[in-house]
Amino acid sequence: MDSIRSLQYFVRAVELGSLSAVAREHGTTQPTVSKVVAALEDSLGVRLLERSTSSLSPTVQGQRFYERSKGVLEDYAEAVADARGETQTASGLLRVNAPVALGQFRLNALVQEFLAQYPGMEIELILNDRMVDLVEEGVDVALRLGSELPPNAIARKIGSSPRWLVASPGYLKSHPKLRQPDDLAAHEVIRFAWLSTGGTVELHNGERSVQVQTHGRYRVNNALAIRESLAMGGGIGLCPAWLVQDLLASRKLTRALPAWQGATQDLNLLYPSRRHQPLRARLFMDFLQARFASVSGEQ
Structure with missing residues (x-):
């Protein structure tokens, strides 16, 4: 049995959820892939995949074997690349x-x-x-x-962005003037739905921090919808700079209370x-x- 090929077929079967898809990817037939995977199961004495007429999924043992097998294949691919002098050639x-x-x-x-x-x-x-x-x-x-x-999670922080209060010029012109953070209580604040902090907005100006309880009739679970709603004049939002920088540059949005900002977003x-x-x-x-x-x- 070709162990590397068996692992390749099995790993892709888990990822694609179909033996036929694996066969198409490798330029072979579904019965061939099925035979190779069945031989792998026989050699291990463990059922790795649950099969039905409409789906394929790993067993508990199969999921564990998949996680280890994927690492083995990656190590093998790098060993081959290193032997060929292709260590820095990603593929x-x-x-x-x-x-x-x-x-x-x-x-x-x-x-x-x-x-x-x-x-x-x-x-x-x-x-x-x-x-x-x-x-x-x-x-x-x-x-x-x-x-x-x-x-x-295994995580690596790679950047951070300031968060600014922004609104359209039209909205700011037609609503009470903002002079200090407490004035936000009189405005429509558009925010992300399901925030653990609710309507509480925390701001700082480099010297002190304040918390303001805000009100907003519109909450949405999508940053693009928040961005569009702010540009349409729906209210004020506390947004990461990367999300609204272009709208600020084109003056479709403007910063409100520019001396204040929210916590940076990692x-x-x-x-x-x-x-x-x-x-x-x-x-x-x-x-x-x-x-x-x-x-x-x-x-």
């Missing part, structure tokens, strides 16, 4: 997850730059605002905003294992760290 598929707004406004362009630099690479970029399970969903690198991370890279980081993942993370020395939007 293969990298699965990346990031928040929607960050992906659209920053990461998408950086991915294109990275791909141009490494022609042998492929990147699958999945944008959503939920905290994904890296191992379960086969994600190699995730970008997360804020300091609230999973307790078992940007972290998350990855599933300290030990098994393939070259392509390490190079991508180092690339992002260099580009995201600051995500303030002022680069």
Whole structure:
């Protein structure tokens, strides 16, 4: 039995959820893939995959074996590259997850730059605002905003962004003037839904910090919707600079209470294992760290 090929088929079966998909990817037939995986199970004496007419998923033992097998394949690929003198040649598929707004406004362009630099690479970029399970969903690198991370996360901070109060000029002109943080209580504050702090806004001016209880009739779980609502004159929002820098530059938004700002927003890279980081993942993370020395939007 070709052990490396068996592991390759098994790992991709877990990731793709289909033996037929593995066969198409490797240019072979579904019965061949099924036979190889079945032989792997026989040699281990353990059922690795649960099969039905419509789905395929790993067993408990299969999930554990998948996590170890993926690391073995990555080590093998690097050993082959090293033997060939190709240690710094990144190749293969990298699965990346990031928040929607960050992906659209920053990461998408950086991915294109990275791909141009490494022609042998492929990147699958999945944008959503939920905290994904890296191992379960086969994600190699995730970008997360804020300091609230999973307790078992392996994280690397790569940047931070100031957060500013912003609103459209039209909104500020037609509503009570803002002179101090307490004046926010008389305004419509648009914020992210489900914030643990609720409507409490904490601001500082370099000398002191204040907390203001705000009110807003609109809350939404998407940063792009908040950005658009602010530009439409829906209210005031406390936003990271990277999200609204272009609207500030075009004067569609303006800063309110410019002497005050919120706590900075951290940007972290998350990855599933300290030990098994393939070259392509390490190079991508180092690339992002260099580009995201600051995500303030002022680069």
